[in-house]
Structure formats: structure tokens, C-alpha cells
Amino acid sequence: MPSLFKRSLLPKLRSFPLAAEALTILPSAAEFRRCLLEKIAGARQRITLVALYLQADEAGQEILDALHAAKSARPELEIVVVVDWLRAQRGLIGAGKQPGNSAWYQAQTRDHSTEVPIYGVPVQTRELFGVLHLKGFVIDDCVIYSGASLNNVYLHKFDKYRFDRYHLLHNAALADSMQELVRNELLASRAVRRLDLPELPTTRSLRGDIGNLRSRLKRANYDTTAGSEPTFGLSVSPVMGLGKNNPLNRLVCELIASSQQQLTICTPYFNLPLAVTREINRALERGVKIDIIVGDKTANDFYIPPSQPFKVIAALPYLYEISLRRFAKGHQAVIDSGQLNLHLWRDGDNTYHLKGMWIDERYTLLTGNNLNPRAFRLDLENALLIDDPRRELLEARAKELALIMENTRRIDSFRSLETLVDYPEAVGKFLRRVSRVRIERLLYRML
Incomplete structure (x- = not known):
């Protein structure tokens, strides 16, 4: 299909052939955890884990113990863990002063006789201005791709889970390519240092x-x-x-521009970049049916119940809802006609972290990209584009979408979404102050 872009990517993308039976879609966070542990235990040549963070909690401990056990059983096994440098050296947001995961990594290295190096990648000198948001685990010739990081909630270790997408691709060429990027572009840099060893250099240095x-x-x-x-x-x-106008950003916009019948988008934080909104509007003008699945504000990982003390970070889910309401209001006519469908996901106290796109019956984009201004400008992002011109994966993708839609409700009108007057008093007070000093736009760009 010809591209509407002057510098089109789709016709030029080199790809790796993929057998339909080489792709597996896992249905849940618990199954993702089970599969990951099973693959680590069975690894024979290599394990490369890349995630925003590996958390010092029970699920994180389980993963790290599995890595050490695999190394002990097969000393020749090459193991590398890569996380964000800055995220690893701070505690959880809103939890007060904490030593961060790096202190735990160092204790684990001291306590084990085997070596599992954990590297920190500093994408920027301050976390606010960019983090390592690459996704993908390489275990032998298998790529496990998910937007999930490694902790209790992402891996459904206990009673709560954070819902994401989970794909296994058995493809040696893809696994080689993803591992080589880590080795050649990340580990080879002088900026990338071991976090599991003592006396870390300062970020300033x-x-x-x-x-x-x-x-x-x-x-x-x-x-x-x-x-x-x-x-x-x-x-x-x-x-x-x-950074701005990078190949992944351009690919996202070009995929939307290529849609002719159906487009489905998942994002946990509704704060679309202008370029994405523009292409969605053009697709609607072409008559494309569009479904956008977002998390309810109570399913946002930053949500704090009104019964708990207010923290500034708790205002974020409300900001995203305000953005969604504005979008719905501007598109009410196509919502009424059924051409545009906005779906809110909620399942009890669990949270929603899905990202990605489905374009017509051909393309599927797997990504950790939140499709927001921060992802389009600041963070290091990646994606896997699956091209299915013969429609071999229609049944599998339909099952995945049906599973995602199980806990959603359609927004029939922008009026069904709450406004500032409906929010908890502390949230409303903060958001009114934000609007008065005109930093709301800055927050949207950064978060």
C-alpha cells in the first residue's frame, strides 16, 4: 500500500520471516511469570533481560534467584540484565527516602557465588528527561516481548496484577539482532555501568x-x-x-495513515502526541473504524484512593481523564455514529498497562511506547512490527483483543466522564492551581 509520507518507512523496512507457529500470545501476567521462569531455567546459551526496572521485591527476587540458579547449573551461560540507571537508584515514588534497587543488586552479588551482571543505562542525566524504555527478553533463540517490568504486580506474584501484552517469538535472527543492539550500542558505552558492584560513579561524573x-x-x-x-x-x-521525529515515531504515524478499514490502539495514559491525533482524525475522515482502549483512572498505576493522603503524583490519572474527556467531546459525532469507540478498562483493584496497535487485518505493533509526548521525545523506545499479509494470525489476534475487551466499557458520551467538580477535594484544589499557573501543558509533555 503506498505511503502518504515523503520518507516512507513501511515499504523499506527489512524484516525477518516468521512462521505462524513460532508466535505465542500469553493470556495473563501470571502466565507470563510462569513462562519467563521456565525459559530461564531451560536456557542453554544466553539470557538478555532488558526492562525499565528489576524490583527488590518477592517477584524480583524470584527472577534473580532463577538467573543465579541457571548460571550455577551452566557456568558457560551468558547472562546480562539491563535496566535504567536512574530508576535503579531511587525508591518508589511517594514511598519516602529509600536506597533504591541498586543497593539490593549489590547485596545479591555479595550473597551469590555466581555472577549475574546488572547494567544501568543512563539515557539522560535526570529521569524526568528520559529513561531506558526498551522492552524485550532474549533467551536462546526466543524473544519474550512485553511492556511489563519485573516486580510483584507486573508478574502477578500475589493478589494484584498489572495487565499488559505478552508475546513469545521463536526466531533466531530476531533474537540475534536484539541482543547485538544491547551489546554494541548499550554495553559498549562508557556511560553504561554495573549497578551490582559497589562504589557507583555519580551521574554528574x-x-x-x-x-x-x-x-x-x-x-x-x-x-x-x-x-x-x-x-x-x-x-x-x-x-x-x-528523540523527536525518530523512526519509531514515524512508523506509528505511518501505520495509522495506512489504515483503511479498522484501527485499534491501546495506551494506559491518554495523552496523545499531536502527530498521532492528526493521523487519527485523518483516518476518521477516510471512514476508518477506530477503537481506542485506555485504562480507567482507577486502573492507572499512579492512582491513589481518596481515602489515602493526597500526593501530587495522584493527580496524574485525573489529568489523563481530562485529556480523554476533551478528545471525546471533540469527537462526539463519530462516537454517536459508532465509527469511533472509546473503551475504558477496569478490573477491580488491578491496573492497566497495555500499549500497541492493530491496523486493518495486516499489521500488529508490539511496543512499550505509551504513545504520549514523553515517549515521542524523551525516552528510548522500541517495537516489533508484525506484518501478516496472508492473514495467518487473524484468529490469534482476535483472541488477544477479545481478552483485552473483557473488562472494558464503551464511553457513549463525553458527559459520562467525570469533571473537576466531581474529583476529590484535594485533587480538584491541586488541578485548579495547576491551571492557574499554566503548567498543565508542561505536565502533559513530560508525563
Whole structure:
């Protein structure tokens, strides 16, 4: 299909052939945890885990213990864990002063006779301005791709879970490409240091190296020379991006622009970049039916019940709801006609973290990208684009979408969403103050 963009990516993307039976979609966080532990225990050559964080909690301990056990059983096994440098050195938001996960990593290295190196990647000198948001675990020739990080709630260790997407792709060429990027673009940088060893350098002392790393990453991409030009078979293409107008941003917009019949978008934080909103509006003008699935504000991972003390971070879910209400109000006519369907996900006290897109009956985008201004400008992001021109995966993708939709309700009118007067007193007071000093726009750009 011809692209509407001057510098189109879709016709030029090199991809790796993918057998339909080589793709497995897991249904739940608990199954994701079970599968991950099983794959780690059975690894024979390599394990490369890349996530925003590996948390010092029971599920994190279970993962780290499994890695040490695998290394003990097979000393020749190559194991690398990569997380965000800054996120690893602070505590949980709103939990007061804490030593951060890096102190736990160091204690674990002291307590084990085997070595499992944990590297920190500083995408910026301050977490507010960019983090490592790459996703994907490489275990031998299998890629496990999810937007999830590694902790109790993402892995459904106890009573609560954070719902995400979970895909297994058995593809040696894809696994090689993803591991080589970690090795050549991240671990080779002087800015990337071991977090599990004592006497960490200060972020300030790495400022120059961090700048060099960020400049390199803006030009980097996955090596797909072992792949092929677009064909008429099932295939997968890895893409990454950092900074304004990067290849992943352009791909997202081009995929929306290519839609002709159906477009489905998942995002946990409704704060769409202008470029994405523009392409959605154009798709609606073409007659494309669009479904957008977002989390209810109570299913947001920043939500704090009104019964608990107010923290500034608790205002975020309400900001996202305000953004969603504005969008719904501006599109009420196509909501009434059924061409646009906005769905809110909620399942008890559990949270929602899904990202990605389904375009017509051909493309599926797996990504950790939140489709918000922060992801489009600040964070290091990646994605896997599955191209299915022969429609071999229709049944599998329909099952995944049906599972996601199980706990959703459709927004029939923007009036069904709460407004400032409906919010808890402390939240309303804060948001009115934010509006008065005109920093709401800045918050939307950063979060």
C-alpha cells in the first residue's frame, strides 16, 4: 500500500520471516511469570533481560534467584540484565527516602557465588528527561516481548496484577539482532555501568559520556541485514527510536495513515502526541473504524484512593481523564455514529498497562511506547512490527483483543466522564492551581 509520507518507512523496512507457529500470545501476567521462569531455567546459551526496572521485591527476587540458579547449573551461560540507571537508584515514588534497587543488586552479588551482571543505562542525566524504555527478553533463540517490568504486580506474584501484552517469538535472527543492539550500542558505552558492584560513579561524573550515548542512540537501530525486503509472507521487524521525529515515531504515524478499514490502539495514559491525533482524525475522515482502549483512572498505576493522603503524583490519572474527556467531546459525532469507540478498562483493584496497535487485518505493533509526548521525545523506545499479509494470525489476534475487551466499557458520551467538580477535594484544589499557573501543558509533555 503506498505511503502518504515523503520518507516512507513501511515499504523499506527489512524484516525477518516468521512462521505462524513460532508466535505465542500469553493470556495473563501470571502466565507470563510462569513462562519467563521456565525459559530461564531451560536456557542453554544466553539470557538478555532488558526492562525499565528489576524490583527488590518477592517477584524480583524470584527472577534473580532463577538467573543465579541457571548460571550455577551452566557456568558457560551468558547472562546480562539491563535496566535504567536512574530508576535503579531511587525508591518508589511517594514511598519516602529509600536506597533504591541498586543497593539490593549489590547485596545479591555479595550473597551469590555466581555472577549475574546488572547494567544501568543512563539515557539522560535526570529521569524526568528520559529513561531506558526498551522492552524485550532474549533467551536462546526466543524473544519474550512485553511492556511489563519485573516486580510483584507486573508478574502477578500475589493478589494484584498489572495487565499488559505478552508475546513469545521463536526466531533466531530476531533474537540475534536484539541482543547485538544491547551489546554494541548499550554495553559498549562508557556511560553504561554495573549497578551490582559497589562504589557507583555519580551521574554528574558521567555527563559527557551520557551525552555521547544519547547522540549515538538517536542514530542507532537494529541490525536487520540478515532479514529481507518486504515480501508477501509473515514477518517481524524490530524498530527503535529516541528523540523527536525518530523512526519509531514515524512508523506509528505511518501505520495509522495506512489504515483503511479498522484501527485499534491501546495506551494506559491518554495523552496523545499531536502527530498521532492528526493521523487519527485523518483516518476518521477516510471512514476508518477506530477503537481506542485506555485504562480507567482507577486502573492507572499512579492512582491513589481518596481515602489515602493526597500526593501530587495522584493527580496524574485525573489529568489523563481530562485529556480523554476533551478528545471525546471533540469527537462526539463519530462516537454517536459508532465509527469511533472509546473503551475504558477496569478490573477491580488491578491496573492497566497495555500499549500497541492493530491496523486493518495486516499489521500488529508490539511496543512499550505509551504513545504520549514523553515517549515521542524523551525516552528510548522500541517495537516489533508484525506484518501478516496472508492473514495467518487473524484468529490469534482476535483472541488477544477479545481478552483485552473483557473488562472494558464503551464511553457513549463525553458527559459520562467525570469533571473537576466531581474529583476529590484535594485533587480538584491541586488541578485548579495547576491551571492557574499554566503548567498543565508542561505536565502533559513530560508525563
